[in-house]
Amino acid sequence: MQPEPSAAPRHRTVEAPAGRLHLVEQGSGPLVLLVHGFPESWYSWRHQLPALASAGYRAVAIDVRGYGRSSKPAETDAYRMLDLVADNVAVVRALGEESAVIVGHDWGSNIASASALLHPEVFTAVALLSVPYAPPGGPRxxxxxxxxxxxxxxxxxxxxxxxxxxxxxxxxxxxxxxxxxxxxxxxxxxxxxxxxxxxxxxxxxxxxxxxxxxxxxxxxxxxxxxxxxxxxxxxxxxxxxxNRYRTMDRDWEDLAPYRGAPIQQPSLFIGGALDASTTWMSDAIDAYPTTLPGLAASHLLDGCGHWIQQERPDEVNRLLTDWLATLQG
Known part of the structure; x- marks a missing residue:
């Protein structure tokens, strides 16, 4: 039985450590949290919101702190990864949910992976777009x-x-x-x-x-x-x-206790074959059997660049919904 056509997307703000976070949600069902990268906004998920909603999910795309209609703290240090992870946890709670699947693109991929690493009890699965997972550690x-x-x-x-x-x-x-x-x-x-x-x-x-x-x-x-x-x-x-770029050394210090840590939850990676993020970080992709032991699949889309969910929305939507369906048993 196919889900009913989804209602129009709804804009709202919720309280979070950032102050307030703006989000757009569509559909009902298990929560899927969508986290954008630089220089974008919730709008970069405009093709995924209706597709996920039609597939039976509550799709929620946020404006990350510092972007769009979300709060913009003045201090550079307020953009450290720990604070962005805390924002994501607060969004899940504000929506009345206990857990979510988290999906991130570009910087959002790093934010999603850190969220899954630090709070596996909240983020029960993670999909990473364009930027591969590399565990914390290494040189400054x-x-x-x-x-x-x-x-x-x-x-x-x-x-x-x-x-x-x-x-x-x-x-x-x-x-x-x-x-x-x-x-x-x-x-x-x-x-x-x-x-x-x-x-x-x-x-x-x-x-x-x-x-x-x-x-x-x-x-x-x-x-x-x-x-x-x-x-x-x-x-x-x-x-x-x-400011996300200006807190990377602070993140390196904050996440030192997780040096080399794998993400154990079910995971998915989708990258563009022409994207420098996937070619420069090919070693990170090769390490997935160790760093992402719950990986379902790693896809490199031929002829695709960095803005993957906008360049190839139909293909990304299919890969995401097929993977999400496996999480529902």
């Missing part, structure tokens, strides 16, 4: 990123970590910057292998946007979609979103 992140790129260019994470620097590039033209950033990591518009890599800036005053494509939007992104994203960041600024 800032030291690692500082060595990437060499004398001529600087890695984008190091660029984002300096307060105010990326804001000065992005905020005078939020819409144009977002269009270029989305295009740079999309399969149909990303630079060719022989062109300058958009994950780096030239040292000595370079900008990320100097390496962005400028001719066309990727096929998955309409002008109206871009207006939604740009409108949110034009209203809120980008500091809250960028």
């Amino acid at each position: 992140p800032t030291d690692v990123f500082g060595r990437i790129g060499g004398p001529e260019q600087e890695f984008y994470v190091s660029y984002f970590q300096e307060p105010g620097r990326a804001e000065a590039e992005i905020e005078p033209d939020v819409r144009g910057w977002l269009a270029g950033f989305y295009a740079a990591l999309s399969a149909d518009t990303m630079p060719a292998p022989n062109e300058p890599d958009p994950h780096f800036v030239a040292r000595g005053g370079g900008r990320l946007r100097d390496r962005f494509p400028t001719k066309a939007l990727p096929a998955w992104l309409s002008e109206d979609d871009l207006d939604v994203y740009a409108g949110e960041f034009e209203r809120t600024g980008t500091t809250g979103a960028l």
Whole structure:
């Protein structure tokens, strides 16, 4: 028997350690919490909300603290991973639930994996999109990123970590910057292998946007979609979103007790074959038998870039709903 067509998505805010968190929910049934990455919002799950609702789930997409209509604490330290995990637990409780399946993309993948690692009693399964799971540990992140790129260019994470620097590039033209950033990591518009890599800036005053494509939007992104994203960041600024990059060393310290820890719950990974996140972190994917012992499957979608649930919504929806069905027995 097929579920009844789902009702329209509902916007609401709930109390959380961040102050308040804005979320959009659709459907009823077991709770599936959707966590976005940078530079996005709940809207990046617009294709998944109705699909999950139609499959019999209560799908909830949040604006992560610092984004959209959620609270934006002023202190950089307020964006540490432990606080984002606490927000996710608070959302589950505020919705009257005891547990949820958590799904994350990009930074949301890291947030989802940390949530599952720290609170397995709440997050009973985890699906990770684009960014593979790598257990806590290893060298200090800032030291690692500082060595990437060499004398001529600087890695984008190091660029984002300096307060105010990326804001000065992005905020005078939020819409144009977002269009270029989305295009740079999309399969149909990303630079060719022989062109300058958009994950780096030239040292000595370079900008990320100097390496962005400028001719066309990727096929998955309409002008109206871009207006939604740009409108949110034009209203809120980008500091809250960028602060996630500025707390990585603090996360490394906070999560030290979990060094090397696997995630035991049922899990799923979906990545894009053309996404730098999956090629750079291929060793993490190879380690899944150890780090994700409950992994059902690891999918790399051919010809797909970074914005996976928007570039390939039908395929991602099918993989998610098929996996979720196995969790229901």
